[in-house]
Each structure stands twice: as C-alpha cells, then as structure tokens.
Amino acid sequence: MLRRVDAIRILMEYVRDEVVVCNLGFPSKELYHIRDRPENFYMLGSMGLCSSIALGLALSLDKKVIAIEGDGSLLMNLGTLSTIGYTQPDNLLLYIVDNSAYGSTGNQRTHTERISLCKIARACGIEAIEVSQEGDLRRVIEEALKDNKTRAIVVKVEPHNENVEDIPLHPMYIKFRFMESIKPYRKKR
Template identity: 65%
Template sequence: MDNTLRRIDIIKILMEYVKDELIISNIGFPSKELHHIKDRNENFYMLGSMGLCSSIGLGLALNTDKKVISIDGDGSVLMNLGTLSTIGHTKPNNFILLIVDNSAYGSTGNQKTHTNNTELDKIAKSCGLHTIKTKNEKELRDALTKALKENKTTVIVAKAKAYNEKTKNIKIPPVVIKYRFMNSVNG
C-alpha cells in the first residue's frame, strides 16, 4: 500500500499544528489549497513570482521574531537553488522551509521535475541546513512537531504524490492579501 501523501494532505496536516505562525505559500495550487483548508490573515498567498517563496520567507524571518513557514514546491526550489545557500548562510532561528516534493510542476500540469534523481534534502544539508526528509504521515508529523518547537532553521522535504485538489480560485484581491498579512506581521 502506498502511504505517500498528496500536497493537500501535507498542508492539512501542517495546519493542524499552526497557531500564529506566518505562512508564505507557493504560487498556484499550493496557495489555493491552503486557502481552501484554512484562510487566515497570517497566510500570504503568492499569486506570482515562481521560485521565490523560500526567498520571501527567508527575508521575512530575518525581519520578525515570529516563526515563519514557507510552503514551497520542488519545481520552484529547483528554479532558485541559490536560495538554499543563502538560507544556510543566514540561518534565522525562526524559519521552516517545507518543500513539497511531488516531482512535478503541479500548477502547470504536473510535468515532471528532476527530483527523481536530484535529492533536495542532500542539497539543503550541503548548504549547512538542518534537514528532515519525510515519506509518510508519521514522519511528517514528527518533523513538524520537532521543527515548530526548535529555534533553528529547518528544511523539511516532504515527498508527495503529484495531485492537484480541485479548489476555487482565491477571490481576495492581492492588495487585501498584502495588507491583512502586513497587519498580522506587525501585530
């Protein structure tokens, strides 16, 4: 029996653990699925800028004391691998990078990425980052529990099935997403 989670399952599990953490969500389906599961002011839904979710999360973590979680995809991380080196250099104590590795560009039709032979967890480790690779629900829950308690940068590479939940588009205007998120950051 295949115990591999779908991205929506990973996001649902994450949201069981989240309290007041700030979340940056990757463009397309990840943001739509997060919005569908639990819309909140502390969620920043990226509506563009593929490849920059981890960079935006890092920048935010360097400028706030709140815990910051970036939900990124393997395709986006592959597009901007340099961000792992920058994260490894700065290592804010309040940053979690959750890479949903479904070996697909989910938002553009599930075309295959290169994570069938490129191991993002090993790349992150080589950048000096505390990294946990998960392949099932128990491992993910254990990783989230640990990462949310610790005061260090953690990269979680969660293996997933390529699957897009049928969700509605986010109807919140981008400017409203921005201002409500800014208000949650500031206080």
C-alpha cells in the same frame, strides 16, 4: 502516498500564530481552502521566491516563519538555499512539498525524481530531513516548530491537484491584510 493537499492539511493542524508564506498556484489555493488566515501570504505569479520572502520575513520578525515551498519553484531559485544556510535565522522552517512535478501547470516532471533537495539543503548547512509517511511527518513538524533553528522538511508526495476554486481575494487585499497581521511581530531596532 500522501498528496500535497494532505501535507498542507497536516502542517496546518500544528500551526498556531506562525507566519506562512505559500508557493503560488495550487499550493496556495489548497492552503486557502484548508485554512485561510491573515498570517498566510499567498504567492501570485512569482515562482521561486517563496523561500526568499520567508527568509526576509524571518530575519525581520520575532515569530516563526514557515515557507510552504514547491520542488519546481525551489529548483528555479536554488541559490536561496545557500543564502538561507549562510544566514541561518533561528525562526525559519522550509516545508518543501516535493511532488517531483510542476503540479500547477499540469504535472510536468521535475528533476527531483533523481535529485535530492534534502541533500542540497544539507550541503548548504541547513538541518534537513526527507519524509513520506504521515507519522514521520507529524513527528518532524512538531519538532521543527519547537526548535530554534533553521530547518527544512522535504515531504515526498504524489502529484495531485485538489479540485479547488481560485482564491477569491484581491492581491492587494492579501498583501495589506498580511502586512497588518505581522506588525506586532516586527523586531525592535
């Protein structure tokens, strides 16, 4: 079975100039060590808001926005799926890395062992697919990045935290570097 770090590494092989907002904790640390770039926004502390921030960015930018979301965080803010389904920006990809655990705090189990985030997303009108095999994952990432509609990919992975250091960047630096990097993509009003 894939691990979260594999799912993030595979996604980042396909990412060019897309904007990426990443769930807090180990997902962000793993992303930083796989490929740091100004267009990555690393969440710090605020669980459950990654997809909501990505939605706001998708609505205000002429650029594909990817939320690297976690099952625990998404369960904490399920309402965001209805808001995303309702607004349906044509440039948003929810990349939900589902390890059925609160991985960053010690792999306590979440409800996604039996509850399907893919089905919940579909019920909100979002085109969603669940995958667990690398070949399928690569195919759906390629499709989703080309597509001009809101899409969700739920990647089922096993719980595992890669042994990586904390992100050595100051939170304000992460924020301002990110804001600067997305300036060219602002929608003209």
